[in-house]
Structure formats: structure tokens, C-alpha cells
């Protein structure tokens with residue numbers, strides 16, 4: 205019996221890094237409530253690779269639900285599989301990363317468990333013999349402390365706010381789960397993923413992010429002005445909602461309250477005004493640089509270094525100087 | 532085609548809310564309220580789908596205090612046919628309670644689709660649609676970007692990490708909206724007038740078999756985020772680079 209269970213995520217058999225941050229959140233919970241943690245993996249076909257990547261983190265067990273019905277990700281089937289794993293583990297705390305899949309599937313697991321869920325948790329604290337979960341609300345304008353009043357408590361953890369769990373060695377026993385999915389009950393099917401192809405680091409893993417906003421004036425300038433700087437910095441590229449809506453860049457690049465949350469070592473905002481919904485997704489970055497021609501732009505309230513300038517002049521200059529430094 | 536759609540009343544996304552002095556609640560003085568932007572998108576989509584089907588009904592639902600009538604009326608002015616207000620103390624609601632009321636409504640009304648926003652921009656929980664879907668054993672497509680109805684089902688493109696995913700659902704189903712599904716219309720003045728005559732039923736949570744007061748998830752306190760320390764304005768790219776190198780050690 206583990207006190208905590210982590211719902212692991214993989215994409216086509218490769219472990220998603222945010223799961224390691226969810227393991228970090230599980231360890232933070234263990235520090236408050238005691239016990240150890242186990243891990244749940246769901247999928248079809250060979251899951252050996254995923255299971256191997258989860259070895260060495262100190263899990264008491266790795267529960268594996270393998271079923272043809274789990275071949276493509278669907279919330280309905282995965283919720284059943286994860287639910288079976290939680291039941292088998294006897295865990296009282298369920299943790300998933302608040303990625304797109306985590307947000308999609310975890311509430312269904314909570315519903316099956318009759319459990320309450322705290323979403324997008326950024327911290328866990330002891331409180332009157334129990335636990336409270338710290339979570340941003342109102343686009344991060346408010347920090348709520350919430351209690352879950354059910355025997356099993358479910359959280360999704362924001363990956364940027366929990367350190368990835370370190371390797372500690374050892375081998376976790378692997379426990380297969382049979383009959384976890386009732387295929388006859390499924391009324392949805394996975395068709396496919398139209399993946400955004402990029403040679404750059406992924407937005408949520410990158411240590412440097414360069415984001416662009418409407419100040420870039422047209423889609424072409426993302427390539428012409430912004431991307432050379434991103435290349436020079438080895439950075440991932442992000443965007444404000446405004447330019448995603450305009451169709452300049454993929455949806456997947458949106459940073460903010462209702463997009464991705466990032467916390468790189470360096471975040472560079474070019475031509476972004478700094479609406480609260482955008483700040484909600486990047487104000488946890490270590491160092492923030494903003495280039496904007498409007499000295500009153502709210503982005504300057506969170507920027508460590510603000511440059512009031514025309515980005516079309518300043519960005520190429522910055523790119524050249526970064527390149528010169530890096531040789 | 533019958534669709535139930537939700538219209539939550541939330542604080543205007545442009546207004547900045549603060550906690551009350553004791554941290555037990557939110558101070559709503561001088562704050563404007565509006566329909567949750569994701570709900571507006573859901574209402575718009577519901578109306579378009581029923582229009583395209585050439586038959587059917589859009590039923591709009593809000594849970595909240597009497598003021599939430601305004602959001603129901605707005606949805607009716609946009610083109611929904613009938614409204615339901617579940618009148619209750621908004622501060623006693625959690626996602627689970629909202630979900631269980633919607634479950635009962637879906638059992639009574641038997642829609643083809645329940646359309647909701649992916650998240651309410653006040654609580655930012657992103658749960659209600661998924662909870663209802665699981666309670667009913669229905670399929671779901673969250674974060675919908677494009678959707679097309681084909682017979683008794685739909686193909687939905689979803690905004691996910693790494694791209695756009697496509698799923699196929701059979702009705703009845705739950706769909707939650709993302710930002711780029713559509714552009715909600717502004718209700719015209721004549722339609723605002725007409726909406727006043729459309730049927731609007733008021734219910735209590737008890738009517739839907741839900742007793743409020745024992746929330747599964749409870750906010751213990753509300754606080755402010757820690758603010759970043761004041762930054763500096765630099766006068767040139769050269770200064771910026773030198774500060775990034777020497778001060779922030781970020782290059």
C-alpha cells in the first residue's frame with residue numbers, strides 16, 4: 205500500500221518529462237503525510253521503455269495497465285485504467301502533472317473515486333493535521349489555499365513548481381493490472397495528432413524562451429526577427445494569445461493563464477504588452493527581459509530588465525551581440 | 532439536435548480582484564461581472580450547431596445567485612432558446628457540486644451534447660466538463676479547436692501539448708471549448724428585447740438532488756501572490772547584454 209500514486213504520462217511510449225515533476229510533488233506530499241509512492245502507467249503494446257524510464261526513482265511499485273483499448277490516448281479509457289491502478293495501490297493521494305492530458309483525464313479519475321480534485325497545484329503545506337494545496341486562481345491574481353474533504357484526494361501539479369524527482373537507484377517491482385478497461389463502455393476513439401514539428405527545445409523544458417506578441421506586426425517577422433534571436437540563445441519560442449489567434453504561430457506556443465505555463469532561466473518578451481493572462485504563464489521565470497516601445501506597457505512591471513525601444517531595431521542588435529559572445 | 536450549454540457569471544477578466552482583509556473571501560467591490568469567455572464560445576458554438584442542424588434546441592444553464600440571470604439572458608439574446616438558473620449561494624459551489632447538478636439536468640433533459648467552457652477564469656479549475664462526462668459515462672473532447680457533427684457523433688480537433696489532436700465521439704457527449712473555436716457574436720438590440728420573453732426557469736440545487744454545504748474542495752484562504760522585485764529600465768542593447776552577463780548570469 206502506497207500513500208501516494210502518480211499517474212505517469214507518455215507520448216507514443218516515451219515518458220513525458222513533466223511526470224518527473226509530478227514525482228517531485230508526490231515526494232513533497234510524502235514529506236507531509238508519510239508513506240511512499242507508487243506509479244501508474246497505462247497504454248497498449250510495449251510499455252517497457254516507459255517503465256524502464258520510471259525505474260530508480262524509489263517507487264514502491266509500478267502498476268501497468270496494458271490493453272489494446274489504450275492504443276491511442278482517450279480520456280475515457282485512460283481514466284478507467286488509472287482508476288484501477290489507484291484502487292489496486294490503495295493510495296489516498298493521487299498526483300498527475302497539469303499537462304494537457306493531465307487536465308483532460310485526471311478529473312475523470314477523481315469522479316470515479318468520488319474524490320475532490322485541486323487543480324494546478326503549485327505547493328503543498330501542512331495544515332491542522334492535514335494538507336492544504338496552494339493554487340493560483342483568477343489568472344494568478346489570487347493564491348488560494350484549498351483543502352480536499354474526501355478520503356482520497358486528487359491533485360494536478362504544475363510542473364514548473366515542483367523539482368523533478370532525483371534518481372535514487374533501486375528497482376521498483378512492476379505489477380501488471382488485468383482487465384482495467386471495459387472496452388464495451390468506450391464511445392470515443394483517438395484519430396491522430398497533428399504534431400508541430402520543431403528542432404527547437406520544447407517550450408516547457410527549455411531554459412531560455414523567446415516570446416513574441418502583436419508588436420511583431422506580421423507572421424513573417426517571427427521568422428525574420430524573432431527566430432534568429434531564439435536560435436542564438438538556443439531558446440524555445442512562445443507567443444501571446446493575440447498572435448496565436450491571428451494564426452501566425454501554432455496554438456501550442458501560447459504562454460499564459462489558458463495556455464502553457466513556463467518558468468525558464470531567461471524569458472525574453474518581444475512586443476508583448478503584458479496582459480495579466482500572459483503574465484500568469486511566465487512570471488515565475490528567473491530572469492525576464494522585455495523589449496517594448498511603450499514605456500507604460502505592463503510587461504515592464506515584471507521585467508528584471510526592460511528596454512524601451514523599437515523591437516525591429518533592438519532585436520537584430522541583441523541577436524548580433526549574443527552571437528558575438530557565444531562565438 | 533438538443534444542446535445544453537453553460538454560462539457562468541465571473542469577474543470581468545480585465546478587473547483585478549483582491550482578497551478581503553481576513554483572507555476568507557474575495558473582495559468584489561468595484562469589480563465588473565461578465566459571462567465566462569469560454570462559456571461565450573460554448574454558447575456561440577451551440578447556437579451554430581443547432582442552426583446548422585435545422586432543428587433542435589439550445590438550453591442555457593447557470594448556477595449562481597440571482598444576478599447570474601444576466602448571463603442566462605445574454606445567452607438567450609445570442610440565440611439560445613430556453614434558460615435555467617439554479618439559484619444558490621455561489622460561495623458554496625465547487626466544481627463537483629456544479630457537475631452533479633449538470634448530471635441531473637442531463638439525465639432529465641437528455642441532450643445530444645453538453646457544451647461547456649474548458650475553464651472558468653475565476654477559479655481556473657478546468658474540471659466540470661470532465662467530471663460530468665465521467666459521472667454519466669459519456670465520451671468527452673476538452674479544449675475543442677474545431678468540431679464537426681456527423682450523424683449521431685462528432686469529430687473534434689483539440690488543442691493539446693505538441694499540436695492538435697483529433698478524436699471521434701458518439702453522442703451523447705461532453706465538449707469543452709478552447710479560445711479559437713469561434714468568435715462569439717454580440718447580441719443585437721432586437722434580440723436582447725426578444726430574449727426577455729424567452730422561457731427562463733429558476734431551480735434550486737435541491738430540485739436537482741444536490742445539497743450544498745459539504746464541498747469536496749474548499750478554499751481555506753485567499754491571498755496575494757508574492758510580487759517580483761522591481762526591475763530596471765536599461766538604456767541600450769549593450770547595457771542589457773552586459774547586465775545579463777554580469778548581473779543576472781543569464782547568458
Ligand SMILES: Cc1cc2nc3c(=O)[nH]c(=O)nc-3n(C[C@H](O)[C@H](O)[C@H](O)COP(=O)(O)OP(=O)(O)OC[C@H]3O[C@@H](n4cnc5c(N)ncnc54)[C@H](O)[C@@H]3O)c2cc1C
Nearest residue numbers: 417418419444445446460461462463475477482497498515
Ligand atoms: C479568456 C482569456 C484568456 C486569455 N488567455 C491568454 C493567454 O493564455 N496568454 C496570453 O498571452 N493572452 C491571453 N489572453 C489575451 C490577453 O488578454 C491579451 O489580449 C494578449 O496577451 C495581448 O497580446 P499582445 O501582448 O501580443 O498584444 P497587445 O496587447 O496588442 O500588445 C502589443 C505590444 O507590442 C508593442 N509594440 C508594438 N509595436 C512595437 C515595436 N515596433 N517595438 C516594440 N514594441 C512594439 C506595443 O507597445 C504593445 O505593448 C486571454 C484573454 C482572455 C479573455
Ligand SMILES: Nc1ncnc2c1ncn2[C@@H]1O[C@H](COP(=O)(O)O)[C@@H](O)[C@H]1O
Nearest residue numbers: 537539594647648650651656657658659
Ligand atoms: N456556476 C456555474 N454555472 C454554470 N457553468 C459553470 C459553473 N461553474 C462552472 N461552469 C462551467 O464549467 C466550466 C469549467 O469550470 P471549472 O471546472 O470550474 O473551471 C466553465 O467554463 C463553465 O462552462
